[in-house]
Amino acid sequence: MAFGPFLLLATLEGLLQAAVLTLTALGLSLVFGVMRVVNVAHGEFYMLGAVFAWWVASMFGMHPAVGFFVALIVSPIIVGAIAFASERLILKRLNYDPESTIVATIGMLYIIQQTTLLTYGPDARPVPAPFYYRIQLPWFGYSGYNLFVIVAAIVMLVAVWFVLSRTRLGLIMRATQFDRETAQAFGIPIERVYAFVFAAGAMLAAIAAVLIVPIRQAHYLMGLDPLLLSFIVVILGGLGSLRGTVVAALLIGLSDGIISVFFSPTLAKMISTLLVALVLVFKPEGLFGAKAR
Amino acid sequence: MTASRTMRVIALHVAVLAALFLVQFVLPDYHYLAMTRVMVLAIYAMGYNMLFGYTGLLSLGHAMFFAAGLYGAGMTAYYTDLGVPLAFLIGICCGALLSLIIGLVALRTTGVAFMIVTMMFGQVAYLTITYFTDYTRGEEGLTMPASARNFDFLGLHVDLTNAVLRYNLALALLAITLFVILILVRGPMGRVLIAIRENEPRTLMLGFDTFRTKLGALVVSGTISAMAGAAYGLLFAYIGASFASIQYSIEALLFTLLGGAGTVLGPLLGSILMFYMIDIASEYTAAYLLVTGVALVLLVLFFPKGILGTIRERWLPWLP
Amino acid sequence: MSDKTTDKTKEPKSSITRRSTLLGMGAATGAGIISSVSPGFVRYAQAQTSEPIKLGFECHRTGIGASYGRWYERVANAAVKIINDEGGINGRPVQLIVEDDGTDPKRGAEVVEKFATQHKVDAVFGTLFSHVVVGAAPRAGELKMPYLVVSEGTHVSSGSLNRYCFQPGITDVRSQVTSMAPWITKNLGKKVTMIFPDYAFGYDHRDNLPPAIKAQGGQVVEMIAVPPTETSFTRYLPRIPTDTDVLYHIMVGPAVLTFVTELGQFYGSQRPAIFGFIDSVEAVNLATPQLGFLDGTYFWEGMPRYAQKDQSQWDKLYRAAVGVDDNGASKADPKDISTYAHMYGVWETLFTIKQAMQSAGYAGPKDKAKFIEALEAIEKFDEGRDHPQGDKIFNGKNHQAYGHQNISKVNGARMDVVHRTSIEDGMYEVKADYTKMSL
Known part of the structure; x- marks a missing residue:
């Protein structure tokens, strides 16, 4: 294939990757930004989103689109509820100590993953796309649904931006992020904000998963990859920064698609992971917001 | 530190080792083989504890050191005819070198950043193994050749297929590790490490070069972990990329947390308990890793000091 | 226990x-x-x-x-x-x-x-x-x-x-590949591109197919190795040379459906001949709408998933004993597709x-x-x-x-055997001898 079309395809794939990644990483970033904790179980909320999407879609036998759009609402709500409960039951009791939280969320990772294995089973199961439309370009074909995912992610992003910057809810969250003690002094119920933010972060991951699951299948081990990628994006973009996350997700998504044109994808992943680790070492303040405690 | 206390500590550790030696005469076959594995994994966890328990640095990438030993030793034994003892040494050196390099970079960070940086380096190590799959055969891994199972060393014939020999080799390595760690943590270095764990700025202010001490701890920790890896590959005749995956880093953390971080015997106890918990759970359910998750959450919520840590706090303050 | x-x-x-x-x-x-x-x-x-x-x-x-x-x-x-x-x-x-x-x-x-x-x-x-x-x-x-x-x-x-x-x-795999290479070069074409998982199982194909194709006067023009943990495949597909006659694919693991779906979206109806190992769609329902493009492509099958016209009495008996219907699905749940080609x-x-x-x-x-x-x-x-x-x-x-290998053609969401190799087709010179090892 000639280079031009090759690049076009890599770009389309990169945009798709970036779209899903932005939503997932945004959830992680939001949680870190406001609560100052790293949620290692984030990838499992993504996986749960996909699994519940399968569950909902398989209950609505009529048209795939019905099942899909119901799942797009129901699945994030269930995932959010689970996240909310685990925040109340576990993270709150740890008093959001950063290191204990990492250990606890690793535990949650296994609990969620293995419970899914017990109930949903070890198979990869497909969810039908709401519509199936193949766009034939002169050099190759591309799925219309993939483009829909990109658009849907952009819509979601705008919505998140609106909530964060134009609503009272966003103001409260920003205030908590900026200075926990002062916010509390002004009567902001910090704990409720934390629980809400944790649930919202998980819901963003779940939405990303519902969007992608008609392209990839729902599988109990699907959470690890998005987790590592989200870490990379969040570190590169600067935690808690919406714009940074979007830019970094675009960068990682596109470069992943384009670099693997020239190098082996394993090598590409190796190099990008190494670079990000070095960024974190040599520019920790800049990338971790104010300062990691 | 009183002399009687020292005697008590030495007596306790000798007793534990003696018990491990004696128990081999009554262990049923399966548990005999299992305990051999567990002791090697316990060495790995003890190496981990050196950094996490005594220095307070939580690494999420320790599997890379285990893998450095595993591959350093295993690839040498597989591709060269330098012999198993030399391969074992090379494995340990690989781990020492890797931990020195990683330490020089990663120790510039602390806390959460250190966790994530080590996790990423661990991931790079895993990807490196799969990238050079022509030599490592990636996930599939390599099986040690017959020449690495039966060989002559200093006039003695060594047969690594012999379960009795393997058990006692593992025990000997465990004993060496135990005493090295005991000497280190009870010596001046150990006190500085604990001072760093409790309050790094103050230790720095008191005139200690904390970076160098931490680097020392990381190298010791990585080297011990690599020794466990080298022993694992050579004793059980198989090396594979899955040993470098993040799951093995988490296992070391889990063993240490369960037994008690910052106690010398904690990782050993944690390894034994965790191995059997998973082994027993796997007879009832396919989701046996659920045990890992539940254990982590319960520990961090209710027993952050682990079993021996709690015992030390309540009853045995002299426990090292 | x-x-x-x-x-x-x-x-x-x-x-x-x-x-x-x-x-x-x-x-x-x-x-x-x-x-x-x-x-x-x-x-x-x-x-x-x-x-x-x-x-x-x-x-x-x-x-x-x-x-x-x-x-x-x-x-x-x-x-x-x-x-x-x-x-x-x-x-x-x-x-x-x-x-x-x-x-x-x-x-x-x-x-x-x-x-x-x-x-x-x-x-x-x-x-x-x-x-x-x-x-x-x-x-x-x-x-x-x-x-x-x-x-x-x-x-x-x-x-x-x-x-x-x-x-x-x-x-x-070596024998499977050796026995089928002549049929592939004769019926599908001589320029072959391989897509395979970048780990042991894939290497068995990578190492054994090219010599077998070469022996038939054909050529493997490109070998595309995909990491086993990969979840998306579209970006590998442009590496398939345009003059490829036959695309030879083999994929394993949970992402197989994604792989074949993306292959279909990429090519549509204008595609080279496609020959795959059934592993790429094992346990996957061929009636999935996105898999329509597989119509007319070929698969290796150890044992045919769909009951054939000349089904042997043994296949009938075995199929009943393991609870699989004539379409290779579980009798209890038609959505549960078996790994029929391997599990015998x-x-x-x-x-x-x-x-x-x-x-x-x-x-x-x-x-x-x-x-x-x-x-x-x-x-x-x-x-x-x-x-x-x-x-x-x-x-x-x-x-x-x-043993014998089956090459099956996809016809309207089922597969029919078009060629069955002889055992001799798959014989190669055996060098290993375990009997020399002690017991």
């Missing part, structure tokens, strides 16, 4: 032998020898004429091999039921003991140890994924535990494992175990050497109920079976 009482009565005895070996440490004494000279062990063996023969099934219940594992388990249960209904092996019932290895090589090795020393099984069988086989095989050899895999990999046949490892139920290997392996144990007069673990030699003495399998996939030649030196 474990036999606690026998464990207990054994303890003091085996500890004596262990102490004596400890004293003479340095002498080459394997764990197997320890137990076989133990008085406790002999008594156990003699007392067990009506005790069951225990077969350990190392199963991929979880991890990336789970869809295969579930079906392998069903087939194993069905075969064991038949064996027991017919009076067991040498008058003793067969007891199946299943342990999950999580499709993980370390756990695989532990499971083999558990089978050998806790469950004290007579043989272990059923492992599929190559990396688990390679991880567990050395322990099986050293514990002197017969280890019969159903993997297709060339690890057994190439001689890289040990005398205790066998693959009597399914042909290895479990069935045939179990009946091979029975055959060899009978000809060896196997009475207990002390006869393991006789059992191994009986397996090695087998020269062929006749088509029949015990070998429903077809007749096979068995090479006792490299412990590998060689």
Whole structure:
């Protein structure tokens, strides 16, 4: 294939990757930004989103689109509820100590993953796309649904931006992020904000998963990859920064698609992971917001 | 530190080792083989504890050191005819070198950043193994050749297929590790490490070069972990990329947390308990890793000091 | 599951032998020898004429091999039921003991140890994924535990494992590829591009297809290796050269449906000829709308998933016994597609175990050497109920079976066999000889 079309395809794939990644990483970033904790179980909320999407879609036998759009609402709500409960039951009791939280969320990772294995089973199961439309370009074909995912992610992003910057809810969250003690002094119920933010972060991951699951299948081990990628994006973009996350997700998504044109994808992943680790070492303040405690 | 206390500590550790030696005469076959594995994994966890328990640095990438030993030793034994003892040494050196390099970079960070940086380096190590799959055969891994199972060393014939020999080799390595760690943590270095764990700025202010001490701890920790890896590959005749995956880093953390971080015997106890918990759970359910998750959450919520840590706090303050 | 009482009565005895070996440490004494000279062990063996023969099934219940594992388990249960209904092996019932290895090589090795020393099984069988086989095989050899895999990999046949490892139920990739290359170059084209997983199983294809194609005057123009953990494939597809005549694909793991779907979106109807290993769609429903493009493409199948017009009575019988309908789906749940092309290997392996144990007069673990030699003495399998996939030649030196391969064409969401290779098509010069190794 000639280079031009090759690049076009890599770009389309990169945009798709970036779209899903932005939503997932945004959830992680939001949680870190406001609560100052790293949620290692984030990838499992993504996986749960996909699994519940399968569950909902398989209950609505009529048209795939019905099942899909119901799942797009129901699945994030269930995932959010689970996240909310685990925040109340576990993270709150740890008093959001950063290191204990990492250990606890690793535990949650296994609990969620293995419970899914017990109930949903070890198979990869497909969810039908709401519509199936193949766009034939002169050099190759591309799925219309993939483009829909990109658009849907952009819509979601705008919505998140609106909530964060134009609503009272966003103001409260920003205030908590900026200075926990002062916010509390002004009567902001910090704990409720934390629980809400944790649930919202998980819901963003779940939405990303519902969007992608008609392209990839729902599988109990699907959470690890998005987790590592989200870490990379969040570190590169600067935690808690919406714009940074979007830019970094675009960068990682596109470069992943384009670099693997020239190098082996394993090598590409190796190099990008190494670079990000070095960024974190040599520019920790800049990338971790104010300062990691 | 009183002399009687020292005697008590030495007596306790000798007793534990003696018990491990004696128990081999009554262990049923399966548990005999299992305990051999567990002791090697316990060495790995003890190496981990050196950094996490005594220095307070939580690494999420320790599997890379285990893998450095595993591959350093295993690839040498597989591709060269330098012999198993030399391969074992090379494995340990690989781990020492890797931990020195990683330490020089990663120790510039602390806390959460250190966790994530080590996790990423661990991931790079895993990807490196799969990238050079022509030599490592990636996930599939390599099986040690017959020449690495039966060989002559200093006039003695060594047969690594012999379960009795393997058990006692593992025990000997465990004993060496135990005493090295005991000497280190009870010596001046150990006190500085604990001072760093409790309050790094103050230790720095008191005139200690904390970076160098931490680097020392990381190298010791990585080297011990690599020794466990080298022993694992050579004793059980198989090396594979899955040993470098993040799951093995988490296992070391889990063993240490369960037994008690910052106690010398904690990782050993944690390894034994965790191995059997998973082994027993796997007879009832396919989701046996659920045990890992539940254990982590319960520990961090209710027993952050682990079993021996709690015992030390309540009853045995002299426990090292 | 474990036999606690026998464990207990054994303890003091085996500890004596262990102490004596400890004293003479340095002498080459394997764990197997320890137990076989133990008085406790002999008594156990003699007392067990009506005790069951225990077969350990190392199963991929979880991890990336789970869809295969579930079906392998069903087939194993069905075969064991038949064996027991017919009076067991040498008058003793067969007891199946299943342990999950999580499709993980370390756990695989532990499971083999558990089978050998806790469950004290007579043989272990059923492992599929190559990396688990390679991880567990050395322990099986050293514990002197017969280890019969159903993997297709060339690890057994190439001689890289040990005398205790066998693959009597399914042909290895090298032979499969050698036998089908002539048909591919003759009917589909001479310029071949390969897409394969970047790990052991894929290498069996990478290493063996190009020479086989070259021998037919063809050429492999591009080899695209995909990391086994990959979840999206579109970006690999532009590397397929435009002058490719045949696209040869093989993919395993949970992402197989994504792979074939993305291939379809990429090509639509203007595509080269496509030849795949059924592994790319094993356990996947061909009636999935996105798979329409597969119409007219070809697949290798060990055993045809869809009942053929000339279906043999053995296929009929086997299909019914394992609970699979004429479309290769579970009778209980038509959405649950079987791994039909591979799983017959479990069935045939179990009946091979029975055959060899009978000809060896196997009475207990002390006869393991006789059992191994009986397996090695087998020269062929006749088509029949015990070998429903077809007749096979068995090479006792490299412990590998060689059978017929099917090439099937996709026709409107079903597959029909268009060519069946002869056994001779797949023969190659065997260099390995396990019989030279000691028992």
